[in-house]
Amino acid sequence: MIVAVIARNTFKEAVRDRILYLLLFFAATAILFSRVLALLTVGDRMKIVKDVGLASISLFGALMAILIGTGLVYKEIEKRTIFTLLSKPIRRAEFLLGKYFGLVLTLAVMLTCMGVIFLALVFLQTGTVELKLFAAIYFIFIELVLLTAVALLFSCFSTPILSSLFSLAFYLIGHFSWSLETLIKKVRPGLGKTLLRVLAAILPDLETFNIKTEVVHGLPLPASLLLTATAYGLVYAAFVLTLAILVFRRRDFV
Secondary structure: OHHHHHHHHHHHHHOOOHHHHHHHHHHHHHHHHHHHHHHOOOOOHHHHHHHHHHHHHHHHHHHHHHHHHOOHHHHHHHOOHHHHHHOOOOOHHHHHHHHHHHHHHHHHHHHHHHHHHHHHHHHHHHOOOOHHHHHHHHHHHHHHHHHHHHHHHHHOOOOHHHHHHHHHHHHHHHHHOOHHHHHHHHOOOOHHHHHHHHHHHHOOOHHHHOOHHHHHOOOOOOOOHHHHHHHHHHHHHHHHHHHHHHHHHHOOOO
């Protein structure tokens, strides 16, 4: 009950943030610009629209999660409202989870807005909407659920600027972590290779949620991908949230 109340208040606070609507505007502009870009490109124009549209939703959704998520806890500390909240019968874990679910709800609404614009553009061009497009947007949402947990973790012990940089680095590394496998194959057996294997096991593989290639080129999707990607994202997010709660419990606000 307490988590739900905090989540609702967090949602109301987040939707009043101007940067959220600024990012939504740029996302909508990028999605619509994909149509102009398609007209200037030789080849299948709808592939360009789908590729650029999904990439825009993913990028601007990530920016929303990072820029809003990294300031959630810091704002409460800066305004000193954290003392009032924690003086009430509210556990720190409940406070943090409420903040998290409030932001996830905000991102779900923003993602829905971007998705409607994108799907409407595709429908106007083709007269149909593929189910794979809905799957791609869903996968982006699961990625944002994980990224939000990461942003919240960094916000528990750092400033918004540093937290944003850390979260952005996490996002970029997560999408390029696949290159570690190539590097591991080229490194000789030894301590270096072992460390790379450990790093590859710890770092997230955010490319798990990237199915733009399959959607754009009409490639088949494995039947188990939806379940495995969802489980991977939620379990990793739960792990990061657990770390965030442990860090937040040990933090001294005096």
